[in-house]
Each structure stands twice: as structure tokens, then as C-alpha cells.
Amino acid sequence: MLPVVPIQATEGATRKTFWLISNSEKVLFYFLATVTVFVFAYGTYQRFARYARGTADWFDRLDGLAGRIAAASKIVASNEKQFNRDLVGGLMHAFILWGFLTLLIATTILFIDEWYRVFTIAMGDRQSFWVGDFYLSYQLVTDALGLLFVVGLSVALWRRYVARTDRLHGKHTDWEDDFLVWSLFLLGAGGFLLEGLRIVGSTEPIVTVEPVSFVGTATALGLAALGVGTSAAATIYPIAWWSHALLAFLFIAVIPYAKPFHMISSFANVVTRDEKAGVRLPGIPSDLDATNAESIDDFSWKDMLDQDACTKCGRCSSVCPAKASGRPLDPRDVILDLKQYRESLEREGGETKDIVADGGGVIDATTMESCMSCMACMDACPVEIEHLKSFTRLNRQLTDQGDIQPSMQDVFQNVMQKGNTFGDSPGARGDWTEELAFDVADARETDVEYLWYVGDYPSYDDRNKKVARSLARIFEHADVEVGILYDDEVYDGNDIRRVGEEFLYVEQAGTLVDSFSECSFEKIVCTDPHSYNTFKNEYPEIDFEEFADDPMMEFEIDGYWNEDGDVEVYHWTQAVEELVEGDALGLEGTELEYTVTYHDPCHLGRYNDEYEAPRELVRATGCSLHEMPRNRANSFCCGGGGGGLWMEMDEEEKPSEERLREALEDTDAGGAVEKFVVACPMCMTMYEDGRKTGGFEEDIEIVDVAELIVEALEAKDATAAGTVGSGADTAPADD
Known part of the structure; x- marks a missing residue:
């Protein structure tokens, strides 16, 4: 049992910073430190000069810089993105980050105090602020945060080398990953070893030297138990001190040239992020000579920063539905493949290759065809890499080259010739309304509250027509003024844009906006979330005037549409929720x-x-709702986005099949789940297909939220009718 000792006296408490280090060694130390700082500064300058040579990005990412830095500091300091889907990983990274910053600040304080002493000696009055209460507080904080630093790195080592967490390993795993984690661990552990040796080397009893340095004291007790005495500590200390210093210099010098640079590039990437990245995509100029990804130089400085910011953590890989389905896409590898190719050209002037091609390119065409544009990778990325922006650039290049699947070429042809992805007659777009017992207003002829954009699948696909009719019944029941465009409605272009067909997207957008301008309405409501997103976030970004001279763009729009957000855009569930809250449906x-x-x-x-x-x-329908494990932001894509609805893909298990399995096996209700509820026509299509191919036809039914609501309304009407009938049958005869 340790003896009880009094709290360390605060007055005059301090220690020598260069214990057992001679003056000549101090000179050597500062010389090496100067060289290290120069190497670090030059390397960092080269990195940022490289970005400056990159092509311009599509919008100003440095506007409101002070606010951007403040917001990025909050994100980074809180580690909020690190905790996303991984509590242990979040705590691990938080310990490492906070510990590293604390030790960096502690070292800076020592440096300042050392030179403050030199200055005051020159003035004839040697002074130091690293004494007394300040010194003791310093020792306590550095020991506590240094311990968290070592614990965090120990967890990192365990996950990488013992547990071998899958997402931490891949084709780009190399010495940089080992160097980063081991050098930091040895620096943290080495600091405590030095502290323990210094305490053992003191002539006083170990437990009385510095009680506030609890980790150092524990280390000293451990060394003493191993037989390390005062003289041995004095012998070992200079060797350990120089080993520690040289490793620190090496780590600092390597930062701009290897993976540790992510400590700088990641913060810069968060500062320059687009808060709507993926939700909106950069447009391309009307100039037909503009290129997308013919060479690595087509990528912007922000694309380069994205590549440098990647820490190879694999969070994007672990949530990618394409990768989970056995498709040849790993979001991390696409970013790092581009980085590796760029660096090989810069370093060696190596052989140039096609950036993306059907075989032989830096990125293979099938890799990009695999992307579902679900944005799970971006949501999971802790350093705000904008995968989808780079992926879209690659898809546009594939489209320019004609390297796309025949099925997608057919879709492009259908849209160009018929204005819809089915290739059906535009005149048949409103035929789904004919089975209704009421008329759906023509928004071209009458003023309405809601201009309803129905979309391709609810207009032409038999299964989704039922959903459209259900939604029409809901609006009719609520007595809402809703109108549609009938044969003036065309495909919104969301998914062909993500496949890479930008000009066709702009043409569709201009055609639709022209139709909107001919109608009188208050709000736009969409059946499809894809349409909702593109109307809300992407159409307002198009400068239609830029394309006015293009003979293919037969629309008359000056400048931008809805740039100020005057036209409200709703997904139908949002609009109907408002009706339910106002008791317009009586549910x-x-x-x-x-x-x-x-x-x-x-x-x-x-x-x-x-x-x-x-x-x-x-x-509101009274159903018992049970959440799937992967829900909300962690939802697993159906596989239909990004052109997946029309692609022919080889995959081990369709995303839709995996999702239905999850619904029946992993929810709290398990096999008791009767209905799989969707709110998207593409999801309806993909899950109806997955129900057949996965063998779930007898196990679960796919329904849209609108169909549930209509069934609830009909059930309530039937109940009310039964109650009235029952009352009439039992009424007294003389009434």
C-alpha cells in the first residue's frame, strides 16, 4: 500500500525542461527543430500551391471565411461526424484528437517559456511562468489528456492489427497507415516513459516527487518494480529523450508528404465544404468544347483537396450499397485511385491513361455504373469528401465517350423523343386518371393551389399508377385544389443527370419550367422524392439564359427559375401531413x-x-410501425437511384432483396411485419422486383404510404356506414 503523502506544495513547483541534456545537445536540438519546421513549412506550401494551380471550382467556397472556419472548428472539435454509426471509433478519434492537441499546446508552452527565460536572463532577471499552480495544472492536464491519447491509439492499434476491422484495410493500405498510428503511439507512450524516468531519477521518494503527474508516477513505480534505479534512469534518460525527439522531428517533417497531412487537409476540406453537396450538382458550361474528365487536370482544386483529405477510414465503403451487393464500386478507392494517378504523373511523369473507360482507365466504367447516387458515402464521411461530385464528373465523361450501357442509351432516346423514360406517348401521360370517379384538374386551364408533378412511373407504370390514384383520392377527400400538366408534363431529369447526361437534363428542366410559367399555382407537390429534390435544389441553380442560343434548347426563360425560393416545393407526404394536422382528412x-x-x-x-x-x-392510419435497424440517415438504398433502375448489373444480392430480408429478420417485429411501406415510385418498383427475385412474395407486401391512407379512409367510411345502418335497424317501430 502506498504511503499517504501531503498535497504537493505549489509555491516554486517546477522542473528542469532539459534534464541531463547538455548545452551542446540543446543547440543540436534547436538546429534539428529548425530544419524540421522548414521541411514541414515547405512541404505544406507545396501542397497548397498545388491546389492553387488546380482548375476553378463551380462556386465560391471561401465566401464568409470566418464563419466557415468557426463552423468547421465546431465540427472537428466535437468529433460529431466520427461518432456517426461508430461509437467506439468516435471515442477513439476524440481521445486521439484532444490528446494530440493538448500535447501540442503543452509543447508550445514549454517552447515559449524556454525563450521567455532566455529573454529575462538577458534583461538581468531570470523569470518563468511555468511554476507553481500553473505548472501543477499543466502537469495534471497533460497527464490526463496524454493518457486518453495513448488509450485512443491503443484502440486504433487493436482495431487495425488484432480485430482487423474490415473497412480499415483495402487496396490502398500501405506504410503510411502504419507510420501514422505507430509513430503517434510511440510518441505518447514515450512521453510517459520519459516522465517516469525523470521521477525515478529524482533523489526523493517516487510518490512524493510529483503526485499530480499520476501517469508519470505510476510509470515510475512500474520502472522501479522492474529494477530501474536512480543511476539507471539517469543513464537511460538521454537515450530515450533523443529517441523521442528524433521521432517527433520525423513525424512533423513527414506530415506534408504522407497520410498525417490529413490533419491539415481534412480541416481545410470541412472549411470549404458545400453544405448542399450531392443534393445539388455543379452544372457544366454550354460551351461544347468543355471537358469533364478527359485528363486529371479537369478536376478542380476542391477535387484535389478531397483526395488529400481522405484518411482511408473506409466509412464510405462500409455503407455503400453497391459494394455490399458485390458491385465493383468502393467509394474510397475511386477517390484514392484518382489521387494515386495524379501523384504518379507529378512524381514520375508516368504514362497517361483514360481517366474513366470501359477497361484500361484509371477508373473502370462498370465501377461508375454501379453507383446509385444514394449519398450514403458522403453522409458517412467524417471529413466532408464530396464523392458524388467527382462521380458525376466521371459519369459525364462516360456519356461524352458513349461508354454507357445500351439500356441507358435507350432511356436517353426515349426522353429526347417522347419526353419520358418509357418511350410512351406523351398523350397517354394522364390516362391513369380515367379510372377515378372524379376529374383531376388541368393546371393549364384553371388556377390551383397545388401544381402536382406526377412523374414518369406514376404516369406509365401499372403498379405506380395505383399509387397516383390513391394520392388523387386523398387530395379529393381533403377538398384540395390540385391540378396536373397532363401531356405538357415531361421527365424531370434527376437521374439521367446523375448518370451524366447534363444537356438533356437542362433541356427537360427548361421545358418543364416553361410549362410551370404558363400555370397559376401556389405550390408544387411531387410524387417522387427524386423530382422533389431536383425542383427544390437543382432547377434554381440553372442559368437558362446561358443555353438560349442552343437550337436544341427550345424554351424561353430569362436567367434563373425560383432563384429566391418564392415557389414552395413539397414532397406529397409533407403536403398531406399538413392536411392531417389540420384534420382535413379526418383520420x-x-x-x-x-x-x-x-x-x-x-x-x-x-x-x-x-x-x-x-x-x-x-x-395516423393506426398501423403499428417498427423501425428497421438501418433507418433515417442510415437507410439502405433500394438500388434504383443514379440510373440503377435501368442498368443491367451483376450482383451477389440485389440491394432490394437485402433490404426486404432486413425487414423480415432484423426489425423488432421480425417475421410479423406484414407490409413494407415506401414513399417513392422507384422504391416501389425496385422492391416489387426484389420481392419476386428474392422469394418474398408470400412473406411481405409492398405498399405506398398513400395506399395505406386510402385504405384507412375507406375503413373509417365503412365503419361509419355500418354504425349508421346498425342504428336504423334497431330503432323503435313507432319512431
Whole structure:
């Protein structure tokens, strides 16, 4: 049992910073430190000079710089993105970050105090602020945060080398990963070893030297138990001190040239992030000579920064539905493949290759065809890498080269010739309304509150037509003024844009905006979350006037549409939720006795942060809603986005099949789930297909939220009719 000792006296408490280090060694130390700082500064300058030579990005990422830095500091200091889906990883990184910053500040304080002493000696009065209460507080804080630093790095080593967490290893794993984690661990542990040796080397009893340095004291006791005495500590200390110093110099010098640079580039990447990245995409100029990804120089300085900011953590890889389905896409590898190719050209002037091609390119065409544009990679990335922006650039290059699947070429042809992805007659777009017992207003002829953009699948696909009719019945029941465009409605272009067909997207957008301008309405409501996203976030970004001279662009729009957001855009669940809240549907007391689960569509959830409106509507029907493990921002894509609806892909298991398996096996209700609820026509299509191919036809039914609401309304009407009938049958005869 340790003896009880009094609290260390505060007055005059301090220690010698260069214990057992001679003056000549101090001179050598400062010379090496100067060289190290020069190497670090020059390397960092080269990195940022490289960005300055990169092509311009599509919008100003340095506007409001002070606010950007403040917001980035909050994100980085809180480690909020690190905790996303990984509590242990979040704590590990927080310990390492806070510990590293604390030790960096502590070293800076020592440096300042050392030169403060030199200055005051020159003035004839040697002084130091590193004494007394300040010194003791310093020792306590550095020991505490240094311990967290070592603990965090120990967890990192365990995950990488013992548990071998899958996402930490890949084709780009190399010596840089080992150097980063081991050098930091040895620096942290080495600091405590030095502290322990210094305490053992003191002539006083170990436990009385510096009680506030609790880790150092424990280390000293451990060394003493191993037989290290005062003289041995004095012998070992200078060797350990120089080993520690040289490793620190090496680490600092290497920072700009290897993975440790992410400590700088990651923060810069968060500062310059686009808060709507992926939700909106950069347009391309109307100049037909403009290139997308013919060479690595087509990528902007922000694309380069994205590549440097990647820490190879694999969070994007672990959430990618394409990778999980066995498709040849790993979001991390695409970013790092581009970086590796750029650096090989800069370093060696090596052989140039196609950036993206069907075989032989830096990135293979099938890799980019695999992307579903679900944005899970970007949501998971802790350093705000904008994968989808780079992926779209690559897809545009594939489209320019004609390296796309025949099925996608057919879709492009259908859109160009018929204005829809099915290739059906534009005149048949409103035929789904014919089975309704009421007319759906023509927004071209009458003023309406809601201009309803129905979309391709609800207009032409038999299964989704049922959803459109259900939604029409809901609007009719609520007595809402809703109108549609009938044969003036064309495809919105969201997904062909993400496949790379930008000019066709602009043409569709201009055609639709022309139609909008001919109608009188208050709000736009969309059946499809993909349409909702593109109307809300992307159409306002298009400078239509730039394309006015293009004979293919037959629209008359001056400048931008809805640039100030005057036209409100809704997904239908948001609009109907407002109706339910106002009791316009009379759903209160409805009790559908179904056990259901709900799938968050990517373009409604991750893209636009709308998670509650569909759930509130499901609950309003009285259904028992059970969440899947992967829900809200962590939802797993159906596989239909980014052109996936039309692509032919080899995959081990379709994303839709995996999702249905999850619904039946991993929800709290398990096999009791009767209905799989969606709020997106593409999801409906993909899950109806997955239900067949996955063998789930007898196990679960796919329904849209709108269909549940209509069933609830019909059930309530039937109940009310039965109650009235029952009352009439039992009424007294003389009444």
C-alpha cells in the first residue's frame, strides 16, 4: 500500500525542461527543430500551391471565411461526424484528437517559456511562468489528456492489427497507415516513459516527487518494480529523450508528404465544404468544347483537396450499397485511385491513361455504373469528401465517350423523343386518371393551389399508377385544389443527370419550367422524392439564359427559375401531413391493424432531411410501425437511384432483396411485419422486383404510404356506414 503523502506544495513547483541534456545537445536540438519546421513549412506550401494551380471550382467556397472556419472548428472539435454509426471509433478519434492537441499546446508552452527565460536572463532577471499552480495544472492536464491519447491509439492499434476491422484495410493500405498510428503511439507512450524516468531519477521518494503527474508516477513505480534505479534512469534518460525527439522531428517533417497531412487537409476540406453537396450538382458550361474528365487536370482544386483529405477510414465503403451487393464500386478507392494517378504523373511523369473507360482507365466504367447516387458515402464521411461530385464528373465523361450501357442509351432516346423514360406517348401521360370517379384538374386551364408533378412511373407504370390514384383520392377527400400538366408534363431529369447526361437534363428542366410559367399555382407537390429534390435544389441553380442560343434548347426563360425560393416545393407526404394536422382528412381514430416497417427513400431522407412526415402519416392510419435497424440517415438504398433502375448489373444480392430480408429478420417485429411501406415510385418498383427475385412474395407486401391512407379512409367510411345502418335497424317501430 502506498504511503499517504501531503498535497504537493505549489509555491516554486517546477522542473528542469532539459534534464541531463547538455548545452551542446540543446543547440543540436534547436538546429534539428529548425530544419524540421522548414521541411514541414515547405512541404505544406507545396501542397497548397498545388491546389492553387488546380482548375476553378463551380462556386465560391471561401465566401464568409470566418464563419466557415468557426463552423468547421465546431465540427472537428466535437468529433460529431466520427461518432456517426461508430461509437467506439468516435471515442477513439476524440481521445486521439484532444490528446494530440493538448500535447501540442503543452509543447508550445514549454517552447515559449524556454525563450521567455532566455529573454529575462538577458534583461538581468531570470523569470518563468511555468511554476507553481500553473505548472501543477499543466502537469495534471497533460497527464490526463496524454493518457486518453495513448488509450485512443491503443484502440486504433487493436482495431487495425488484432480485430482487423474490415473497412480499415483495402487496396490502398500501405506504410503510411502504419507510420501514422505507430509513430503517434510511440510518441505518447514515450512521453510517459520519459516522465517516469525523470521521477525515478529524482533523489526523493517516487510518490512524493510529483503526485499530480499520476501517469508519470505510476510509470515510475512500474520502472522501479522492474529494477530501474536512480543511476539507471539517469543513464537511460538521454537515450530515450533523443529517441523521442528524433521521432517527433520525423513525424512533423513527414506530415506534408504522407497520410498525417490529413490533419491539415481534412480541416481545410470541412472549411470549404458545400453544405448542399450531392443534393445539388455543379452544372457544366454550354460551351461544347468543355471537358469533364478527359485528363486529371479537369478536376478542380476542391477535387484535389478531397483526395488529400481522405484518411482511408473506409466509412464510405462500409455503407455503400453497391459494394455490399458485390458491385465493383468502393467509394474510397475511386477517390484514392484518382489521387494515386495524379501523384504518379507529378512524381514520375508516368504514362497517361483514360481517366474513366470501359477497361484500361484509371477508373473502370462498370465501377461508375454501379453507383446509385444514394449519398450514403458522403453522409458517412467524417471529413466532408464530396464523392458524388467527382462521380458525376466521371459519369459525364462516360456519356461524352458513349461508354454507357445500351439500356441507358435507350432511356436517353426515349426522353429526347417522347419526353419520358418509357418511350410512351406523351398523350397517354394522364390516362391513369380515367379510372377515378372524379376529374383531376388541368393546371393549364384553371388556377390551383397545388401544381402536382406526377412523374414518369406514376404516369406509365401499372403498379405506380395505383399509387397516383390513391394520392388523387386523398387530395379529393381533403377538398384540395390540385391540378396536373397532363401531356405538357415531361421527365424531370434527376437521374439521367446523375448518370451524366447534363444537356438533356437542362433541356427537360427548361421545358418543364416553361410549362410551370404558363400555370397559376401556389405550390408544387411531387410524387417522387427524386423530382422533389431536383425542383427544390437543382432547377434554381440553372442559368437558362446561358443555353438560349442552343437550337436544341427550345424554351424561353430569362436567367434563373425560383432563384429566391418564392415557389414552395413539397414532397406529397409533407403536403398531406399538413392536411392531417389540420384534420382535413379526418383520420383521427383510424385503426388499421397492420404491423409495418418503413423504408426511408434516399432523396427524401439523406438528401433533404425529411424523415418524420411519412412516419406521421403511417402512424395516423393506426398501423403499428417498427423501425428497421438501418433507418433515417442510415437507410439502405433500394438500388434504383443514379440510373440503377435501368442498368443491367451483376450482383451477389440485389440491394432490394437485402433490404426486404432486413425487414423480415432484423426489425423488432421480425417475421410479423406484414407490409413494407415506401414513399417513392422507384422504391416501389425496385422492391416489387426484389420481392419476386428474392422469394418474398408470400412473406411481405409492398405498399405506398398513400395506399395505406386510402385504405384507412375507406375503413373509417365503412365503419361509419355500418354504425349508421346498425342504428336504423334497431330503432323503435313507432319512431
